[in-house]
Amino acid sequence: MNLQIRYTTTFNYPKTVRDSHNVLKACPTSNAAQTLESYDLAIDPPARVFSYVDYWGTRVDSFGIFEPHEQLTIVATSHVVTHPAPSIDLSIDVARYAEPDYRVEYRAYLDPTRHTEWTPPLAELARDTVHGVEDANGAATRLMEAVRDRLSYAPGSTYVGMELAQVLENGQGVCQDYAHAHIALARSVGIPARYVSGYLYAADQSLGSTPDEAEIDVETHAWVEIHIPGWGWQPFDPTNGTPVAESHVKIGHGRDYDDVAPLRGVYHGPEDHELGVSVRISREELAGRQSQQ
């Protein structure tokens, strides 16, 4: 798929703000499943941007605005071509997860983190879920289904920093919560899992079906990658349960949300602010096909 993504964040402050410092992680990565064709960043008021690739391989745009301002707009436009996903080897034995050397190597993705802390009942649920499952991909899929059974998609039902146990008890969440829950369950039974931040070309993030419209407005999305020994990191989208394929555009990954939060920072001014995040994705016909028409 040939996707044009425009990520826009607008801050409106009730009073003057000065000396803000911001870190943006909105640029799609390039890998076997997607190619980044172009990326462009526009900031108003204008700022000098310093960009680098962080430990996780994510492009980071860092910038500050010193002068007084009452509004800040960030527009990150990217053009990505996504490719069909390779098919997964289903025969990999879950026993590999228990090997000591393997556990040491993937330790960073096995330890609990702030957003993926699991309780004993959660660990028990995970154990029951994978009981008797022999292949790694199957185990990851079952855990994803367990999350989907317990959560329903409800925008605005949670906030950053809400405890996972609380989210699951309420039974409602958004994509970040689905991802953290899936990760926590996987890690609790010794399956390395990581958090993915990205964009999803789907009219309804909870259904994930490819839209009919060429241009849609969505939000940022999050899903999960589970490590399959000897195979690699296999993506799963617990929010909608669909295969992660050409509609998914990955920005980056980390141990949890904190490592890849799309935008964070600090500013000097009033605590209140009005925040608008929008993602507009438009699908374009590939150049080759256009010429055939």
Add this chain to the structure above:
Amino acid sequence: MLKTTFAEAYDNGEPRLHYRALMERLHSLAPGDLQGRARLVESTFRTLGITFAVSGREEGLERTWPMDLVPRIIPGSEWEIIEAGLKQRVRALNLFLDDLYVGAQAALHDGVIPRWVVESADGYLREAHGLRAPQGAHCVVAGIDLIRDGGGVYRVLEDNLRVPSGVSYVLENRVAMTRALPIAFRNHAVRPVSHYGASLLTALRSIAPTASGDPTVVVLTPGIANSAYFEHAFLARQMGVELVEGRDLVVQDQVLFMRTTRGLARVDVVYSRVGDEFLDPVVFRHDSLLGIPGIVSAYRAGNVTIANAIGNGAADDKAVYAYVPDMIRYFLAEEPILPNVTTYLPWQNEDREQIFDRLEELVVKPVAEAGGYGIVIGSQADRATLEDLRAKLTAQPRGYIAQETIQLSTHPTLIDASLEERHIDLRPFVLTGEDIEVIPGGLTRVALPEGSLIVNSSQGGGSKDTWVLEDDGAVATR
């Protein structure tokens, strides 16, 4: 391992060669004279405000750190070995940190140190990846704690690579000693320490971003409430640079400035005495008000250098410590000159057995604590403590290391009116810039309660002036 105790000043009841002149002088003084001089030193320290704040207490509670009047003496030839050993160790530690954060992580790939040991260290920061340290000087200031075992062998007990403190006492103790015992001091060819400020400034200027012709250096302090505030002010004064707090600094377009009455003034090098996690609220603790938003970005952009570099905690972690001798072999292809204290790692099967078998003989330390907190000395612990420790070691093997109990050497120390043996250690300070320099001697800390092995200032420790001789003390008087 020897369970005996090494006496620094005496050998079979006779003063060692390099202590003869000092002991003669001390014994020639009238009884009570030393005590009088000690009181004088104490009151001078208080007036000058050479104090540390007692943590967790209200403001205004400041204590002087008692300086013992009997100096510790190290003969020149002995110091040469220590100095070479320290330089070797700090060189390897810098190479390790550069490899870890800037380089290809060869040491981890080659299995010199297990990756997980480094990655699970509290002070390891993924945010520090890609932050270049000019001259490869990740530790511009290192404080390496040395102790002497029963055989008199100097061993490294601990590396302090983040914000090692105490150097102000080295300098102030020297000034106080030359006043309190001028004749004894004059009778020895003692190597000077007073150039520390100049050496530190040279090292800091050498790591400035390349573009700055005449770099501006500042000392960054958390503020007046910090227990080491006196030292921060002292170092700024010694170097003739500004002592700044986070609120004095501002980052604009990835360039660091300080706010002055004549506008913003560019800063090139920050000697930071603020913990990494408080340095930049954009990157680390988002609620930290001590920090400077954007400073890490300015550092990454190469517009300012922060010393010590961010993330040094990956190398002075107590578990990583066990692998430093291997680092020296790997990076320098040399044998370590200064050995570690024999250390056992609870996550290694063969070590774990040793630990559990010999728990009442070993010392167990929590890896995440500093300042002597949480240490269990097996021989002094009761049954319940040891059982509790066993449970902790099983549950959290990465949380602890175990070491052979070393008695620490003893040194004559003025207790009331008489000289008594007390345990001591030594923290030399190693500066890395274009070259590596070790300030002669360092901070000798003394455990004042009889028999105590804990020398930390927070736990009843005092300090001594440390005299490194030009010679080996063969000449009694000059």
Add this chain to the structure above:
Amino acid sequence: MLSRHAEDLYWTGRYIERAEDTARLLDVTHHGMLELSGEDAAQANRDVLEVLSLETRFTGSAEDSAAVTNFLVLDQDNPGSISSAVARARTNARGLRDRISSELWEAINSFYLDLQALDLSEEIHEHPYQVYRRVKNSCQMVTGVAAETMPRDDGYRFLTMGRLLERAEMTTRLLDVRYHRLVDSPGAMSFNRWAALLKSVSAYEAYLKEYRAAVDPIQVLAFLLLSADFPRSVQFCLQGTERELAGLIDTGVRSDAQRLLGMVCAKVEYCDLGSLLGGSLGDFLDELQEDIWQVGAAIDTHFFHHATDLDLHPYVTR
């Protein structure tokens, strides 16, 4: 120099001046009160509180002279009390130790420790004169030590400027409150009262020397407002501030602080004393207080707050 250091020095100057002025004012008031009736004493207390701009802060009764004294000397919760001012000066000086001479630090520190050691609550009612004298002496000691041990650099300029501005404000307020009282109640225009007004700014002897005559309202006003030689006159303080300010600002465009200060100086210099005494003095002094306050604010903006007083807030988006 660092803005923070400059600000702390400036305020150290203000705090020390405030402590000294308060002590002097209380001393004179206390002595004057010995001859007053209960009602007049309450009025005198109210006047003192007003001169110090603390009339709204004080919640006790103005009739209770002991309470007023406690409030102005001892009360740690009153930021304008002598104890608070000295404690704040000491806190500032502690953070400035690598900036100020060690003698100055010692002078401020011993002043503070001295007050701590004294059982002030007893002492202030038993021997008020000694306490006030001690405070005045210590303040002058601090000022003198600063003058004798500090280089005439920016740091010294900020310290001096703080002291002069505080004093200009104090003299203006004192004139405002006292002059009113004197003019409004002609019956009480005794020699003693005029003498007290002059004494409360240590101007009595200097005045007598200058005018070699009995106190005359217009001359008192001229002396306290306009004297170029008497260090507590409003004009003397403002011109001193102007000089220090000029040394702190690189050549080029005049700063707001300089412009404002120049205007205030001119206003004082060319005021018409006769018409002021004819009735407009109250308004003039109110305006003058406001002007001096504005100068302080302009100094604050120019030197101390390059960026912001705004709070830092972290944010994160999903």
